[in-house]
Amino acid sequence: MNDMNDMENESISKGLEEALKSFESKTKQVPVGYFNQFELDIMQKIKAEGQAPQKARIVTLFSDHKQYLVAASVVLAIATGFLFFNNTEKNITSVAKIEMIEIETLPNELIEAYVNNNELVAEVEWNTAIETEAAFLSK
Amino acid sequence: MTDQALIIQFQNGDSKEAAFTQLLKSHQAQVFFQIKKMVVEHADADDIAQAVWIKVWNKLDGFKQESAFSTWLFRVAYNETLNFLAQKKRLKLHHTQNELDHSLEHPSIQNALKETTIQIKLERAIAELPEKQRFVFMLRYYEAYDYEKIASITGTTVGGAKANYHQAVKKMTELLQQA
Numbered sequence: 001m002n003d004m005n006d007m008e009n010e011s012i013s014k015g016l017e018e019a020l021k022s023f024e025s026k027t028k029q030v031p032v033g034y035f036n037q038f039e040l041d042i043m044q045k046i047k048a049e050g051q052a053p054q055k056a057r058i059v060t061l062f063s064d065h066k067q068y069l070v071a072a073s074v075v076l077a078i079a080t081g082f083l084f085f086n087n088t089e090k091n092i093t094s095v096a097k098i099e100m101i102e103i104e105t106l107p108n109e110l111i112e113a114y115v116n117n118n119e120l121v122a123e124v125e126w127n128t129a130i131e132t133e134a135a136f137l138s139k
Numbered sequence: 140m141t142d143q144a145l146i147i148q149f150q151n152g153d154s155k156e157a158a159f160t161q162l163l164k165s166h167q168a169q170v171f172f173q174i175k176k177m178v179v180e181h182a183d184a185d186d187i188a189q190a191v192w193i194k195v196w197n198k199l200d201g202f203k204q205e206s207a208f209s210t211w212l213f214r215v216a217y218n219e220t221l222n223f224l225a226q227k228k229r230l231k232l233h234h235t236q237n238e239l240d241h242s243l244e245h246p247s248i249q250n251a252l253k254e255t256t257i258q259i260k261l262e263r264a265i266a267e268l269p270e271k272q273r274f275v276f277m278l279r280y281y282e283a284y285d286y287e288k289i290a291s292i293t294g295t296t297v298g299g300a301k302a303n304y305h306q307a308v309k310k311m312t313e314l315l316q317q318a
Contacts, residue, residue, distance in 0.1 A: 012280075016312055019261040024281060026258070027175045035171075038185070039163055042192045043156065049193070 142208040149199055159196060166209060167192070169282070170216050176277045177220050177270070179262065187223050191216045206291055213292045217274055224270050257315070264314035268307050275300055276307035 012020070140148075140161065149158040170191060175184035194215050202211060265273060275293055278284045279300075284292075289300040 012308055013312055013315075015257070016261075016308070016315055019257050019315065020280065022258050023176070023261055023265070027179065028172055030171075030181070035167055038167060038171075038188070039160065042163065042189060042196075043160070045189065045193060046159075046196050 143204060146199065146202060146204060146208060150202075159199070162195075162208070163192060166212055169209075170212060173213065173274075173277055173282065174216055174220055176265075176281065177273060178223065179266075183223065183227075187216070187219050190219050190223075194219065207288075210288055210291050213278070214294075217292055220274065221270050260315055260317075261311065264311040267314065268310060271295075272303045272307045272310075275303040276311075279304045 142162065142165070145158045145161050149155050149162075167188070171184060171188045174187045174191070175181065178184050178187065191212070195212060198215075202208070268276065271293060275289055275295075278289050278292065279286070286297045286300045286304075289295075290297045293300065293303075295303070
């Protein structure tokens, strides 16, 4: 409180006062007729602005509630993303589970037969590929 | 006619130009000199003052007269001046400092003004004040505005305005006392 009173009663030294008076005199110097001309210049500029083609004012829809719409959009995007990825994971897990279950339930003999058959097929395909390449190179 | 009546005339669309011109005539000098004390250069003050009045023309339709017109006008002037000074800083133009340095160097100017040193010291001190403090000081010291009005113009509290004034006086006193 005392500080406030001190601020209010802040006295200015004589030296500063003299300097401030000189400063005011200097800044109050204007060319003769300046303010009359200023008035004319301003009115001219205003008229010129009035005649210039006005830029179309862009009015956005729902501009008053923009921030709420943005917030709602963000929440919706997050929720959608969460649901999508959550479901995708479940699907993958389900598929993986189904596959695991199927493999687990298969008899060993069947698995062996499958592997052997496919090995054979792979070997035949590989040999065919080699022969074809050799034939091509010998030309 | 009072400012209030002129504003109503303007807002009603009755002789807008006439009403505006009257407001301009009543207030232009006071606003101009306040701006000039901030920027010192006449050309800069002229640019800012023009920007102020064009803004007034464009915004006066929406002025609700919740405060005095002069308060609102000086608020516009305050914003335009601070924007100008901020832009000038960004462009790294130090006209005031350069002019002061130049005035010290030029012998004809030195000879012409006997009180050059104290004036230059004061102008340097004023230039060193933060812009808001400077504006508050000018309004209080030269226009004798009360702190409530100054607070409305500068968007601060009464206490803030008083503190700004106090600090400005203190800094200028210290700088003037320096050799």
